Amino acid sequence: xxxxxxxxxxxxxxxxxxxxxxxxxxxxxxxxxxxxxxxxxxxxxxxxxxxxxxxxxxxxxxxxxxxxxxxxxxxxxxxxxxxxxxxxxxxxxxxxxxxxxxxxxxxxxxxxxxxxxxxxxxxxxxxxxxxxxxxxxxxxxxxxxxxxxxxxxxxxxxxxxxxxxxxxxxxxxxxxxxxxxxxxxxxxxxxxxxxxxxxxxxxxxxxxxxxxxxxxxxxxxxxxxxxxxxxxxxxxxxxxxxxxxxxxxxxxxxxxxxxxxxxxxxxxxxxxxxxxxxxxxxxxxxxxxxxxxxxxxxxxxxxxxxxxxxxxxxxxxxxxxxxxxxxxxxxxxxxxxxxxxxxxxxxxxxxxxxxxxxxxxxxxxxxxxxxxxxxxxxxxxxxxxxxxxxxxxxxxxxxxxxxxxxxxxxxxxxxxxxxxxxxxxxxxxxxxxxxxxxxxxxxxxxxxxxxxxxxxxxxxxxxxxxxxxxxxxxxxxxxxxxxxxxxxxxxxxxxxxxxxxxxxxxxxxxxxxxxxxxxxxxxxxxxxxxxxxxxxxxxxxxxxxxxxxxxxxxxxxxxxxxxxxxxxxxxxxxxxxxxxxxxxxxxxxxxxxxxxxxxxxxxxxxxxxxxxxxxxxxxxxxxxxxxxxxxxxxxxxxxxxxxxxxxxxxxxxxxxxxxxxxxxxx
Numbered sequence: 001x002x003x004x005x006x007x008x009x010x011x012x013x014x015x016x017x018x019x020x021x022x023x024x025x026x027x028x029x030x031x032x033x034x035x036x037x038x039x040x041x042x043x044x045x046x047x048x049x050x051x052x053x054x055x056x057x058x059x060x061x062x063x064x065x066x067x068x069x070x071x072x073x074x075x076x077x078x079x080x081x082x083x084x085x086x087x088x089x090x091x092x093x094x095x096x097x098x099x100x101x102x103x104x105x106x107x108x109x110x111x112x113x114x115x116x117x118x119x120x121x122x123x124x125x126x127x128x129x130x131x132x133x134x135x136x137x138x139x140x141x142x143x144x145x146x147x148x149x150x151x152x153x154x155x156x157x158x159x160x161x162x163x164x165x166x167x168x169x170x171x172x173x174x175x176x177x178x179x180x181x182x183x184x185x186x187x188x189x190x191x192x193x194x195x196x197x198x199x200x201x202x203x204x205x206x207x208x209x210x211x212x213x214x215x216x217x218x219x220x221x222x223x224x225x226x227x228x229x230x231x232x233x234x235x236x237x238x239x240x241x242x243x244x245x246x247x248x249x250x251x252x253x254x255x256x257x258x259x260x261x262x263x264x265x266x267x268x269x270x271x272x273x274x275x276x277x278x279x280x281x282x283x284x285x286x287x288x289x290x291x292x293x294x295x296x297x298x299x300x301x302x303x304x305x306x307x308x309x310x311x312x313x314x315x316x317x318x319x320x321x322x323x324x325x326x327x328x329x330x331x332x333x334x335x336x337x338x339x340x341x342x343x344x345x346x347x348x349x350x351x352x353x354x355x356x357x358x359x360x361x362x363x364x365x366x367x368x369x370x371x372x373x374x375x376x377x378x379x380x381x382x383x384x385x386x387x388x389x390x391x392x393x394x395x396x397x398x399x400x401x402x403x404x405x406x407x408x409x410x411x412x413x414x415x416x417x418x419x420x421x422x423x424x425x426x427x428x429x430x431x432x433x434x435x436x437x438x439x440x441x442x443x444x445x446x447x448x449x450x451x452x453x454x455x456x457x458x459x460x461x462x463x464x465x466x467x468x469x470x471x472x473x474x475x476x477x478x479x480x481x482x483x484x485x486x487x488x489x490x491x492x493x494x495x496x497x498x499x500x501x502x503x504x505x506x507x508x509x510x511x512x513x514x515x516x517x518x519x520x521x522x523x524x525x526x527x528x529x530x531x532x533x534x535x536x537x538x539x540x541x542x543x544x545x546x547x548x549x550x551x552x553x554x555x556x557x558x559x560x561x562x563x564x565x566x567x568x569x570x571x572x573x574x575x576x577x578x579x580x581x582x583x584x585x586x587x588x589x590x591x592x593x594x595x596x597x598x599x600x601x602x603x604x605x606x607x608x609x610x611x612x613x614x615x616x617x618x619x620x621x622x623x624x625x626x627x628x629x630x631x632x633x634x635x636x637x638x639x640x641x642x643x644x645x646x647x648x649x650x651x652x653x654x655x656x657x658x659x660x661x662x663x664x665x666x
Contacts, residue, residue: 002287002293004035004038004039007293008034008035008038010073010290010294011031011037011038011070011073012030012034012249012250012277013279013281014072014073014077014087014286015027015030016031016250016264017270017283018072018284019090019264019265020264020267020283021090021283022090022092023264024091024263024264025069025090025091025099026066026067026262027069027248028067028185028247028260029066029067029070029247029261030067030069030070030073031247031250031251031255031260032183032218032247032248032249032255033067033152033181033218033245034070035220035221035224035249036183036218036224037070037074037152038221039221039224039228040150040228043228044058044148044150044228045058045060045150045296046058046147046303047060047078047108047296047303048296048300048301048303049079049081049300050301051301052107055329057147058147058150059123059130059147059150059425060110060151061111061123061151062113062119063113063116063117063119063122063123063152064113064116064119064152064154064183065100065101065113065114066100066262067152067154068097068099068100069087069090069097070152071109072086072087072097072101073087075106075108075109077291077295078108078296079296079300080107080108082096088284100113101113101114102451103452104452110122110126111421112448112451112452115444115448116154116156116157116160117156117157117158117160117161117166118160120157120166120167120180121166121417121418121420121445122418123149123151123178123180123421124167124170124421125420125422125423125424125425126421127170127175127177127178127238128173128396128401128418128421128422129376129421129425129426129427130145130149130177130425131173131177132376132403133325133427134401136402137321137324139314139317139318142310142313144307144310144314144325148179150180151178151179151180152183153180154183155183155184155187155193155197158197158199159188159197162413165411165415167208167210168208169411170238171205171209171210171237171238172208172209172398173398174237174238175237175238176235176237176238177235178238178239179231179239180238180239182241183243184218184242184244185244185247185256187256187258187261189261189262201240202240202242210238210239210240211230211238211240212242213230214242215242217244218243218245219245219246219249227241228241247260247261248265250273252269252272252273252276253269254269324373325427328373328374328427328428329426329427331455331511333509337371337372337508341505344364344367344501346534348498348501349498349529349534352526353497354525354526355497355523355524356519356522356524357495357496357500357524357561358386358462359387360500361388361500361504361517362387362389362390363497364501364505365377365388366391366392368508369390372429372508375404376404376422376429376430376431377390377404377405377406377430377433378407378415378419378431378432378433379407379415379433380408380412380432380433381409381411382433382434382435385435386461388432388433388459389405392404393405406418406432408432412438412439412442413441413442416442416449416458417445417448419431419445419456420448420454420456423449423455423456424452424454429455429457430457431456431459431507432456432458432459433459434459434460435460435461435474436460436464436476436479437462437467437473437475437479439458439460439479439483442458446458446483446514446516447486447489449489450486450487453488454513455510455514455515456514456515457507457514457516458517459516459517459519460518460519461519461520462474462476462521463480463493463518463520464476464561464562464616464617465616466520466522466562466644466648467521468641468643469641469642469643471640472638472641475638475639477635478617480615480617480621481618481620484590485621488512489514489515490507490510490590490591491515491516491518491589492506492507492515492516492517492518492588495524495559495564495565495587496525496526496564497526498529498534498537499537499587500519502538503515503517503588505538506538506591518561520561520562522644524561524562525565527544529544537585539595540589540592540594540595541585541587541588541591541600543582543584543602544564545568545571545582546580546581546582546583547575547580548582551605552608553581554580554581554666555662556584556604556612557570557571557583557658557662558586558604558613558614559586559613559614560585560586560587560615561616562616563615566658567614567658570655570659570662571583574659574662579666582608584603586625589625604625609627609630610665610666611625611626612626612658613625613630613632613633613634614632614633615633615634616634616648616653617635618634618635618636619632619633619634619635620632620634621634622634629665631661631662631665633657633661
């Protein structure tokens, strides 16, 4: 029977062989953390390789994602659909084993990691989801939601600021089923970290309210087991297990050095490592007895079967709860959603109101919230400004996790990455809000949501120079343009309460990626619409008004958000001078671009070259719609501190300026 060290060495040799074959990669972390991984995965991790989507599985997150061969080796050895040929294709085109773990490529990879600090933050989100689902669905005698979230992280994750945001909140919320393993090897890319990372990490996490187990020998299986037992017994706090390890353990000449962090060991050193580890097998060769001891398929199937029996008993005792949990885990909307949500939109169109779109957003939450028990809202300490609390909101706390609203504090990045973790876990539709300007703090988490095609909803208010007196530090200018350039991110900037509700509806219904909802501080007039125009809002862009009798007006004005009414007023004056003018509201360029060519041509006919785009954001983006001969009324500088109406006039957002720009095209 293979020893624990031999079983861990299987991870080490697969990792160094794959990195060597790819001629790039990071062998150090997998080799250093192999002993920890062997104990966790073989003795504790509740998972089923034959069903990676089992609802009550434990979640495992490799936050130090550069060590990706660690998780690929674990998945392969445990029996997931990840073959030895897949490992040989490490870092190659179209492989299941890209350079960093990518969600959706290999079964068993729970999230995309690589940008350091976000894996542990995703794990916090998953642990929140588990705790909240348990509070909402578990009943006496029926702990149907009951799993752990485990994460490996390195010094780099702990240096990234987002880890502070997330781990602080995790302590406050008492996430007792979150267990993090710190790979305390003292090495990062530049060398020994004592020159730039001398934090007292155990004290830091104790201050957060974590249970800390310090000075665990990360190469001693018994110490690792004892630490995990202690962590699992502490149910009121998350646990940090501080594992002293040697990076690249098994490499006799490069271990303990940054030389093995991010480069292949080389053929000579790999041969020396095989000798050091007493591994007598060739590249990518794993003995059958090692495979047999690693294989988790039978154990995993038994665990899932046992849970299925528990769920059958739960379903018999609580049929409505069971059906609701199943619906939410499948990410299905309630059966009456389509009818009720559309009725609300039509009601708004019939009852005009000139409110700010941030208030329209809150009204939509009050309408949609009662239909969606899976809502999990939040704001980065701006709830009174973002208006993200609705009548049914209940704060999630460390002592009561049944709530549906998270007070994130001033943690924009942490909030956004935690939302990604909640989304990945399933069972919730998370939304989180801040000022649009402070999306900048969270940009990489938003990008990760788009990369993973996860339907998180990012709410951004105070969307332009219309913010007013707080000045250019708080006035977004370039943000919307850059978000529109992000693949797979749908962005909505609605012009009134009707477009706002439709934007929310689209975000809720979307299953293949995230949505940003961008709202104003100031009140906006509601637009008149026919039934056809109302239906076309959901297409991202539509003809709002036109006095031409055919599809060939003299001029097209294109606008979004607060500038749509300005476009309407400008069109009225131009029409008075005898011109035919079309106004196009384009609340979501991303959704509009996904429409078929016929529809897009019907809205923006190619033959009409006289076009003016109007948006209180960066001007350059709009030349794709107006052409180089068109005109853009937009921002080319940062804003200023002044009342909103003065700012709009100062920067040219006036009927007079737009009419002048339009007339120049003639």
